[in-house]
Amino acid sequence: MSLTLLLEKYDVSTEEGLQKALNKIEKEEAEVDEALSNALSRACTLEGRLRTASQAYTKLGEVRNDAQVAANMVDKTAALAKDVSAKVRQLDLARSRVAECQRRVHDLIDLRVCSAGVETAIKAHDYETAAGHVARFLSMEPGSVAAARARGVADPRRDMDAAASTLRDHLVRKFEEASKREDDTAVERLFKLFPQIGRAEEGVDLYAKYLASQLESAVRRAGAVERSSEAGAFAAALTRALEAGAAHVERARLLLAAHAPAHTLLPRALAHLQPKVCAGARRICADMMSARRAGEAAPAGDARAVEPPLCELALAHERLQLYFAFLRKRPELTTNLTEAEKEKCLAEIEKIILECEITRVAQDVLSQYLTLERYFLEESVNKALKLSSAQSGATGSSLVDDVFYIARKVIRRGISTGSVDGACAVLNEAGAQLERCGAALRRRLAAPPPDPLPLPPPPPHDRPRAPPRDDAPRALYLALTNEAESGAEWAEALAEQAVREAEALWRGAGGAGGAAGAGQAGGRDKLRSCAAGLGAAAGAFRAARDLALAALRTALLPALTAWAHALVDPDTDDDELSEEAGALPAALDVLADAARAQLPASADALLAALLADLLARAEDALLRNHYDRRGGLCVERRVRRLATWAGGNAPGARERAGALAAAAALLALEKLAHVHEALPPAALPPARVRDVLARRTDFKLEDIKRLKL
Amino acid sequence: MEDYKFLFKVVLVGNAGVGKTCLVRRFTQGLFPPGQGATIGVDFMIKTVEVDGEKVKLQIWDTAGQERFRSITQSYYRSAHALILVYDISCQPTFDCLPDWLREIEEYANNKVLRILVGNKTDREDREIPRHIGEDFAQRHGMYFLETSAKEAENVERLFMEIAVDLMEQAKCKELPKYDGSLGPLNGKTTSVNDSSCCLRS
Numbered sequence: 041m042s043l044t045l046l047l048e049k050y051d052v053s054t055e056e057g058l059q060k061a062l063n064k065i066e067k068e069e070a071e072v073d074e075a076l077s078n079a080l081s082r083a084c085t086l087e088g089r090l091r092t093a094s095q096a097y098t099k100l101g102e103v104r105n106d107a108q109v110a111a112n113m114v115d116k117t118a119a120l121a122k123d124v125s126a127k128v129r130q131l132d133l134a135r136s137r138v139a140e141c142q143r144r145v146h147d148l149i150d151l152r153v154c155s156a157g158v159e160t161a162i163k164a165h166d167y168e169t170a171a172g173h174v175a176r177f178l179s180m181e182p183g184s185v186a187a188a189r190a191r192g193v194a195d196p197r198r199d200m201d202a203a204a205s206t207l208r209d210h211l212v213r214k215f216e217e218a219s220k221r222e223d224d225t226a227v228e229r230l231f232k233l234f235p236q237i238g239r240a241e242e243g244v245d246l247y248a249k250y251l252a253s254q255l256e257s258a259v260r261r262a263g264a265v266e267r268s269s270e271a272g273a274f275a276a277a278l279t280r281a282l283e284a285g286a287a288h289v290e291r292a293r294l295l296l297a298a299h300a301p302a303h304t305l306l307p308r309a310l311a312h313l314q315p316k317v318c319a320g321a322r323r324i325c326a327d328m329m330s331a332r333r334a335g336e337a338a339p340a341g342d343a344r345a346v347e348p349p350l351c352e353l354a355l356a357h358e359r360l361q362l363y364f365a366f367l368r369k370r371p372e373l374t375t376n377l378t379e380a381e382k383e384k385c386l387a388e389i390e391k392i393i394l395e396c397e398i399t400r401v402a403q404d405v406l407s408q409y410l411t412l413e414r415y416f417l418e419e420s421v422n423k424a425l426k427l428s429s430a431q432s433g434a435t436g437s438s439l440v441d442d443v444f445y446i447a448r449k450v451i452r453r454g455i456s457t458g459s460v461d462g463a464c465a466v467l468n469e470a471g472a473q474l475e476r477c478g479a480a481l482r483r484r485l486a487a488p489p490p491d492p493l494p495l496p497p498p499p500p501h502d503r504p505r506a507p508p509r510d511d512a513p514r515a516l517y518l519a520l521t522n523e524a525e526s527g528a529e530w531a532e533a534l535a536e537q538a539v540r541e542a543e544a545l546w547r548g549a550g551g552a553g554g555a556a557g558a559g560q561a562g563g564r565d566k567l568r569s570c571a572a573g574l575g576a577a578a579g580a581f582r583a584a585r586d587l588a589l590a591a592l593r594t595a596l597l598p599a600l601t602a603w604a605h606a607l608v609d610p611d612t613d614d615d616e617l618s619e620e621a622g623a624l625p626a627a628l629d630v631l632a633d634a635a636r637a638q639l640p641a642s643a644d645a646l647l648a649a650l651l652a653d654l655l656a657r658a659e660d661a662l663l664r665n666h667y668d669r670r671g672g673l674c675v676e677r678r679v680r681r682l683a684t685w686a687g688g689n690a691p692g693a694r695e696r697a698g699a700l701a702a703a704a705a706l707l708a709l710e711k712l713a714h715v716h717e718a719l720p721p722a723a724l725p726p727a728r729v730r731d732v733l734a735r736r737t738d739f740k741l742e743d744i745k746r747l748k749l
Numbered sequence: 750m751e752d753y754k755f756l757f758k759v760v761l762v763g764n765a766g767v768g769k770t771c772l773v774r775r776f777t778q779g780l781f782p783p784g785q786g787a788t789i790g791v792d793f794m795i796k797t798v799e800v801d802g803e804k805v806k807l808q809i810w811d812t813a814g815q816e817r818f819r820s821i822t823q824s825y826y827r828s829a830h831a832l833i834l835v836y837d838i839s840c841q842p843t844f845d846c847l848p849d850w851l852r853e854i855e856e857y858a859n860n861k862v863l864r865i866l867v868g869n870k871t872d873r874e875d876r877e878i879p880r881h882i883g884e885d886f887a888q889r890h891g892m893y894f895l896e897t898s899a900k901e902a903e904n905v906e907r908l909f910m911e912i913a914v915d916l917m918e919q920a921k922c923k924e925l926p927k928y929d930g931s932l933g934p935l936n937g938k939t940t941s942v943n944d945s946s947c948c949l950r951s
Binding site for chain 1: 789808817825
């Protein structure tokens with residue numbers, strides 16, 4: 041504490057204060073002394089520490105030198121180790137060379153054994169051992185053989201090759217003998233030796249030839265058609281022949297699957313087998329096509345007679361497609377192939393299919409099927425058209441029922457050929473024929489019979505109704521209108537159904553591999569597009585229906601016009617009013633009942649249209665008549681009843697009926713000033729309101745003009 | 750779902766090997782596949798083009814030329830909006846068959862169908878049918894005429910675009926122009942096509 045602070049803190053003027061200050065000073069002095077002595081004592085330790093530090097420094101220098109020495113040692117050791125490992129590596133190499141030498145020595149020993157062994161084994165008819173020796177020779181490194189030759193030994197390869205070829209000759213001879221005996225076990229046993237002597241392909245050829253000769257007779261047996269007149273006889277024979285072919289192909293596949301390279305051996309075997317299948321199938325199909333072509337001409341006009349041949353052709357084509365699908369699935373089933381090998385194998389098989397004869401046979405079968413199917417379709421539809429026009433009104437069977445039954449059957453059969461192109465072509469043809477039916481209906485519906493629908497005439501002109509005429513043409517006309525309506529719906533339903541059912545085409549070809557994937561998508565699009573072509577037929581039917589409805593409207597127009605005039609007639613007897621106001625709804629009820637009963641699908645649209653015709657004419661007539669209040673009241677009452685009827689029975693015309701009711705309400709006004717109460721807001725445009733009011737003889741034109749609307 | 754305003758079906762017919770598939774491939778995929786195998790049945794491709802800012806979808810049916818597929822291909826004539834009849838300018842027999850093709854078209858196709866005669870393979874040196882012979886034939890039968898090369902991509906785009914434009918005009922007019930006279934508006938068009946192609950060539 042400084043002196044000034046002391047002086048401030050303590051009152052030094054008094055003794056007591058001085059004493060206190062002194063005490064304080066003394067206390068501080070003691071503290072300072074203590075601190076000083078402390079510092080002094082520390083100086084001693086510091087000195088000691090400095091000494092130790094300098095000693096440590098010298099020691100560190102020694103340690104550093106030691107460390108340097110140690111590092112040098114480690115370096116040297118590493119260099120040594122490196123030297124050692126290089127030596128080890130050299131040793132390793134030397135050891136592997138020794139191993140190789142040993143192998144070659146073994147090879148050389150074996151080589152002598154082999155070339156001698158083959159001869160003895162052949163002599164002993166032990167072909168398995170002989171083939172084993174050859175296989176051993178083939179697995180030897182060429183280097184060993186070369187080395188043997190270099191050592192001056194007579195070229196062992198020559199001996200070995202000679203032995204191998206002798207063995208081969210023996211095997212081939214034995215194989216031929218066995219195949220003559222049709223000894224399957226011997227043939228298969230011998231076949232297995234060929235891959236061992238490095239002649240797998242020759243073996244496959246021999247084996248495939250053996251199978252092919254068996255297949256040829258099997259196909260001939262299967263393809264024999266006893267009674268060609270029997271329905272489906274040829275298709276059955278074709279099925280048997282193709283099954284025989286498939287069985288032989290499968291037999292070859294099972295045997296070849298174990299021998300590399302299976303992915304080239306299988307197509308190689310197929311190349312031998314396929315011509316036999318082709319020859320058999322071609323013969324059967326040619327017979328079938330000529331037999332069934334003759335059948336076509338026989339009973340002229342009887343389309344049903346061609347159905348059995350049609351089914352047979354479709355079935356035959358489907359069988360051929362099935363056989364192709366079977367071939368395409370083979371590589372997939374051979375499990376020990378890699379994906380790439382499977383693909384290669386499939387491509388080879390695809391090439392064989394594309395180039396083989398039955399591909400063209402299948403195309404010809406399909407062509408004949410389609411030609412015959414077109415004939416069937418045309419004839420059947422002709423017949424349906426003829427029948428439907430003959431039985432006027434008799435509702436036994438309808439044209440649309442008949443033609444759609446035919447179309448569905450034909451489309452199903454088209455799909456059953458197993459060919460997308462076939463199904464598409466049939467869909468196209470069916471669409472064309474349905475469109476033709478739609479057009480035929482349209483022609484028949486062009487002119488309706490008189491009074492197609494009943495509408496009683498208005499009461500004041502109650503002339504005796506014409507004696508009821510023949511109802512038949514009327515019923516027929518309405519029935520045809522209904523048919524046109526349902527034809528349109530059925531055409532669309534048929535298209536959907538066809539697309540659904542055609543899915544089977546892709547299920548059948550399933551597993552055809554990735555290559556067919558793009559083709560499948562294209563095929564689906566193609567089929568969908570052809571099915572959509574049935575929409576044109578739906579359009580034709582719809583056009584026929586629209587034409588019929590328009591004709592019905594025209595036919596009813598005179599009666600409707602008479603009613604329109606009666607509706608807005610200004611001169612009416614008060615007494616009859618209530619009865620008379622109900623006459624039009626009653627007449628319309630008759631019409632609506634008849635329409636709903638006979639044209640269930642289009643009645644509502646027709647009624648709305650008819651009512652619109654009636655209202656339009658009534659509006660016209662109203663603007664030409666003159667009314668007093670009484671007349672206006674009558675009109676208002678009649679129109680209100682009509683509007684109520686429209687509300688319940690023809691919602692489509694409700695608005696228009698409301699507008700006419702509003703106009704009629706104007707005609708029934710007591711005073712011009714009441715316009716606003718009588719008129720629902722925005723019911724009629726102002727100009728129209730003035731026009732209607734002007735028809736009242738007792739309203740002045742100036743007053744009407746002055747009205748604020 | 751699909752964004753287009755018009756859909757037209759275009760069917761290509763003509764003898765085997767005249768280059769129908771190549772024309773279609775050139776137009777739809779922009780490539781010329783050498784060693785194209787024979788078409789089997791009918792192939793189907795789609796290309797959407799734009800005409801006056803409106804999307805037009807062309808559904809192109811590429812038919813097989815071989816006789817054995819005739820019963821399949823015939824079924825496509827009826828719904829076609831345009832039929833392209835193709836021959837090979839370096840192969841007289843393909844030209845000689847044209848009347849047979851026309852008979853087939855008469856029998857199976859809609860009489861309002863747009864018909865175009867195309868002489869393909871103008872890149873070939875060994876021309877056998879001079880241009881004017883083809884032109885005359887087209888004119889006599891009320892068809893458009895165009896010579897193309899699928900290999901050199903010559904006139905291929907134009908062929909299909911002209912068809913799209915023409916069909917769209919027809920569709921827009923709704924009331925189809927009276928083609929029965931066959932030498933009416935068609936003939937005028939034919940010359941205009943020929944004129945412009947002459948300009949292109951010179």
